[in-house]
Amino acid sequence: MGPVLAGVLQLLALMAALALAHVPLGDYMSRVYSSGRHWRVEKWIYRGIGADPDTEMRWPAYLRGVLAFSVAGVLFLYLLQRLQGVLPLSLGFQSIDPDQAFNTAVSFVTNTNWQSYAGEQSMGHVVQTAGLAVQNFVSAAVGMAVAVALVRGFARSRTGELGNFWADMVRGVTRILLPGAFLAAIVLVACGVIQNFSGIHEVGQFMGGSQQWNGGAVASQEAVKELGTNGGGYFNANSAHPFENPTPFTNLFEIFLLLVIPFSLTRTFGVMVGSVKQGYAILATMVTIWAGFVALMMWTEFAHHGPALQLAGGAYEGKEVRFGVGASSIFAVSTTLTSTGAVDSFHSSFTGLGGGITLLGMMLGEIAPGGVGSGLYGMLVMAVIAVFIAGLMVGRTPEYLGKKIGTREIKLAACYILVTPALVLVLTACAMALPTPAHSMADTGAHGFSEILYAYTSAANNNGSAFAGLNADTQWFNTTLGLAMALGRFLPMVFVLALAGSLAGQRPVPVTAGTLRTEKPLFTGLLVGVILVITGLTYFPALALGPLAEGLAA
Numbered sequence: 265m266g267p268v269l270a271g272v273l274q275l276l277a278l279m280a281a282l283a284l285a286h287v288p289l290g291d292y293m294s295r296v297y298s299s300g301r302h303w304r305v306e307k308w309i310y311r312g313i314g315a316d317p318d319t320e321m322r323w324p325a326y327l328r329g330v331l332a333f334s335v336a337g338v339l340f341l342y343l344l345q346r347l348q349g350v351l352p353l354s355l356g357f358q359s360i361d362p363d364q365a366f367n368t369a370v371s372f373v374t375n376t377n378w379q380s381y382a383g384e385q386s387m388g389h390v391v392q393t394a395g396l397a398v399q400n401f402v403s404a405a406v407g408m409a410v411a412v413a414l415v416r417g418f419a420r421s422r423t424g425e426l427g428n429f430w431a432d433m434v435r436g437v438t439r440i441l442l443p444g445a446f447l448a449a450i451v452l453v454a455c456g457v458i459q460n461f462s463g464i465h466e467v468g469q470f471m472g473g474s475q476q477w478n479g480g481a482v483a484s485q486e487a488v489k490e491l492g493t494n495g496g497g498y499f500n501a502n503s504a505h506p507f508e509n510p511t512p513f514t515n516l517f518e519i520f521l522l523l524v525i526p527f528s529l530t531r532t533f534g535v536m537v538g539s540v541k542q543g544y545a546i547l548a549t550m551v552t553i554w555a556g557f558v559a560l561m562m563w564t565e566f567a568h569h570g571p572a573l574q575l576a577g578g579a580y581e582g583k584e585v586r587f588g589v590g591a592s593s594i595f596a597v598s599t600t601l602t603s604t605g606a607v608d609s610f611h612s613s614f615t616g617l618g619g620g621i622t623l624l625g626m627m628l629g630e631i632a633p634g635g636v637g638s639g640l641y642g643m644l645v646m647a648v649i650a651v652f653i654a655g656l657m658v659g660r661t662p663e664y665l666g667k668k669i670g671t672r673e674i675k676l677a678a679c680y681i682l683v684t685p686a687l688v689l690v691l692t693a694c695a696m697a698l699p700t701p702a703h704s705m706a707d708t709g710a711h712g713f714s715e716i717l718y719a720y721t722s723a724a725n726n727n728g729s730a731f732a733g734l735n736a737d738t739q740w741f742n743t744t745l746g747l748a749m750a751l752g753r754f755l756p757m758v759f760v761l762a763l764a765g766s767l768a769g770q771r772p773v774p775v776t777a778g779t780l781r782t783e784k785p786l787f788t789g790l791l792v793g794v795i796l797v798i799t800g801l802t803y804f805p806a807l808a809l810g811p812l813a814e815g816l817a818a
Contacts, residue, residue, distance in 0.1 A: 268566055271590015274516055275558060278523075278594065285524050290531020290543070296439045297412045297432060298536065306434050317431035322424040323765030326413055329429035330406060330757060334373050337399060341369040344395045345387075354388035355464055355478055367742040372399035374753035375407055375635060377489070377496030377605055377728040378745060380737040384478055384499045389461050396496060397485045401445070404492030405436030407637030410757050411529065412536075414641045417764030418665045419537045424769045426761070440525070441492055448487035448521055455517070456510040459483040482507055490521035493635040495605030495728040503595070503608040504584050515587050515608055519595055522604045526550075526633035529640045537665055541783035546643055548788045553632035553795070554601055557625055561593040564618040564815075582613020593618075600625035603635030605728025612715065612731040619731070620811025623718055626725045627803045628795060629684065635726065641760050647782070648677045648763075650794040654780050654787075664782060666772040673766055680759040685802045687724040687748050692717050692806065694744075701740050706733035710817070714810035719745060724752035 302310070302317055310317050321329065344351075345360035345368060360368065364380060371378040372395075381387070387396070409432035416426050453459050462479025482498045486508050489495060499505040509515055527547065534543020566589060583592045592609040599606050600622040611622045625632075631642040648664055652674050655662030662669040669677075695701040695716050705712040715734040722729055723745040730736065736745065781787065 267588050267590055268562070270588060271562055271593065274512075274591055275594055278516060278519060281520050282523055282527055286528050286531055286547075289524065289528040291535060293440060293525075293528065293532040294535040296435050297427075297532070299435075302431070303438060306431075306438055309434050309438075310430065313430065315428075315430035317428050317434070319428055320425035321428055323413075323426055323761040326426050326429045327758060327761045329433075330410065330761075331754065333402075333429075333433070334406065334754065337373040337402065338369045341372060341395045341399060342366060344391055345369065348388055348391050351388065351390045353390050353461065357386055357388050360386065363739045363742040364737060367746040368396075370746040370749050371728065372396050372494070372496060373403055374726050374749045375403040375492070375494060375603065375638070376723060376726040376749045376753070377494045378723055378730070378736075378749065379496055379500075379728070380742055380745075382500035383497060384480075389480060392485065392498065393481050397481070397488065400485065400488040400492050400494040400496070401437050401441050402433065404441055404488070404494065404636045405433045407635055408436045408440070408525075408529070409433045409637065410760055411637035411640040412532075414644055414760055414764040414767075415533050415536045417767035418644075418667060420768045421666075421770060421772050424765050426764050426768060441488060444491050444525075445484065445488040448491055448517075449483045451517060452483040452486055452514060455514045456506075457483040457486055457514065458507045477507075486518070487521070489606060490518045490604065491525065491636075493522055493526065493602045493604040493639075495599065495603075497606065503606045504610070509608055512587060512591060515591055515595065518606070518608075519598050522602050522606065523598055523633060525636045526602055526639040529637070530633075533640060533644075539665075539783065542665065545783045545788050545791075546640075546647065548785070549791045549795075550631070550633040550639075550643065552788070552792055553628065554597065557597045557601060557621060557632075558594055561597050561618055561621050562590060564615050564621065565589045565593050582610035584608060596622055597625060599729060600727060601628070601630070601632045601634070603630040603638060603725060603727050605722065607729055610732045611718070611729060612711075612733045616710075616811050616813075616815030616817070619714060619718075620807060620815060622729070623714070623721055623807065623811055624799070624803070626721045626727050627685075627688075627807075628799050629681070630725050630727065631795070638726065638756075642680075642756075645677050645680045645760065645763070646795055646798075647791055648673060649681065649798070650787070650791045651780060651782065652677075653794060654790060658778075658780075660778055660780075663773050663779060666775070667767045667770050668773055673763060676759045676763040676766070680756050680763075681798065683755045683759075684724045684752055687752055688717070688720045688803075689806060691720045691724075691744055691748055695720070695740070698740075701738075704735040704738055704741060706735070710810050710814040714814065717806055717810050720748055723748040726753050 342365050345365040349359040413426040460479040464478040466476050503509040530543045530547040534540035595608045629642050633639045651662040651664040715731040718731040
C-alpha cells in the first residue's frame with residue numbers, strides 16, 4: 265500500500281467514526297445542558313463553592329462567573345508551580361521561575377496549553393496531575409459553557425437570562441469530559457500509553473552521557489488533552505513521544521478525540537434551537553474547511569520539490585516514521601483547526617506552504633471545528649457576520665434564527681473578529697522591531713519571521729502549538745505570550761456573552777418569503793467564503809512575508 269493511499273484510508277476511517285458519534289453525542293450534550301436535575305456529586309460541588317445552580321444569570325453575571333473562576337485557576341496554578349520545590353512527588357525538580365509560572369498558569373487556564381518548558385524535565389507529578397490535568401478539564405468546560413450560553417441566546421426570547429455558569433461548567437466536567445476521558449484513557453493504556461507515578465529511571469548510555477526517563481499519569485492526561493482540545497503534552501515531544509502516542513492506531517484515535525466534541529456540538533446547537541438543519545449547515549461549513557485543509561496539506565507534503573524528497577516519497581523531515589506523511593498531515597491540520605495544539609510531528613519542519621497551512625488554520629479563528637465550545641461560538645459569530653453581509657447585498661434587515669442582527673449585534677460581532685488579529689499582528693511587529701526577541705529565532709529570513717508569527721498566532725487563538733525553532737523561554741516571550749493568551753481568550757468571551765444577552769432579549773421575527781434560508785447549502789457556501797475572505801484580507805501581508813515567501817522560494 266502506498267503512503268498516499270494509506271493517508272486517504274485513514275482519513276476516510278476517521279470521518280466514518282466521527283459521523284457515527286455525531287448524533288448520539290450531540291443529542292446527549294443537549295440533554296446535559298437542558299436538564300433540570302442535578303447529580304448528587306454535583307450538589308456537593310455546588311455546596312462547596314457556595315453556588316445556587318438553579319439561579320438564572322444575565323450576561324454580566326455569567327461573565328463575572330467565567331472571569332472569577334478563571335482568575336482563581338490562574339492564581340492556584342501559579343502558586344502550585346512556585347511551590348513545587350517543597351511539594352511531594354516533585355521528582356527533585358525545583359520551583360518554576362515567576363515569568364514561566366505565569367505563562368504556564370495562563371496557558372492552561374485559557375485552554376491554550378502553550379509550553380515554554382520540557383514537561384519531563386520541569387514538572388513533578390503533583391503539578392502535572394493536580395494542576396495541569398485539572399485545568400484541562402475545567403478550561404474546556406468553561407468554553408462549552410460560554411457556547412451553550414450563546415446558543416440559549418438564539419433559542420430564548422424576551423429574556424436576558426442565559427442559564428447558570430456554575431451549573432453549565434460543572435455538568436460539562438462531570439457528565440461529558442470525565443466519562444469521556446475515563447473511557448479514552450482505558451483505550452490508550454490498552455494500546456501502550458503509560459500510566460504510573462514512577463520516578464526517574466536511567467535507561468542507558470548514549471554518546472557518552474546517560475539517558476533518563478520519568479513516568480507519570482500520562483494516559484489520563486493524554487485523554488483529556490485531546491478530548492478537551494487542550495494540547496499540552498506530558499513530555500516535550502508531545503504526541504510524537506511513544507509514551508504518549510505509541511502506534512498508528514493511537515495516533516488516529518487521538519485525532520478522533522480532539523475532533524469529536526467540536527463537531528458534535530453542532531448537533532447540540534441544532535437540537536437546542538429547535539432546528540437540526542441549522543446545525544447541519546454549521547457542520548457542513550466546518551467539514552468543508554477542515555477537509556479542504558487536509559487535502560491541501562497532503563498535497564503540499566507529498567507533491568514536493570527536489571530529488572531527495574521525491575525519492576523519499578514525501579517530506580519526512582520532522583515526522584515520525586511510524587505515522588508517516590498522511591497521518592501527520594491529518595493530525596497537523598486537525599490540531600491547528602481545533603485550538604488543540606498537540607503535535608505528532610514538528611510543524612517547523614513542514615514544507616514552506618505546509619507550515620503556512622497550519623498558520624492559516626489558526627488564523628481562521630479556530631472555528632473549523634475549533635476548540636470545545638470556542639469553535640461553535642466563533643462559527644456562530646461568523647454566521648452573524650455572513651447574514652449581515654447577505655442583508656446588505658439584498659437590502660433587507662439581516663436575521664438569523666429568528667433574531668434581527670441590528671447595530672448592537674454587528675458591533676459586538678465585529679469586535680469579536682478584530683481582537684485576535686490585533687493581538688497577533690501588533691505583538692509580532694513589536695517582537696520583530698525590538699532587538700532582544702529576535703535573538704530567540706533559530707532561523708533568519710522568512711522562516712524566522714514565521715516562527716514569531718506562529719507563536720503569537722498560536723497564543724492569541726488559544727492553540728498552543730509552536731514552530732519549535734523559537735526559544736520562547738525568555739521574559740519577553742513568557743510575558744507577552746501570556747498576555748496574548750489571556751486577552752485572546754477572555755475579551756472574545758465578553759463580546760460573545762454580550763451578544764447572547766442581546767439576542768435573548770429580542771422577540772422572535774416570523775419567517776417570510778424574503779428571509780434568508782440559513783439551513784441551505786447556499787448559506788454554507790456564503791459562510792465559507794466570508795470566513796476565507798475576512799482571514800485573507802487580515803493576514804495575507806503577514807503570510808506573504810513568512811510561509812508564502814519561503815514556499816515560493818523552495
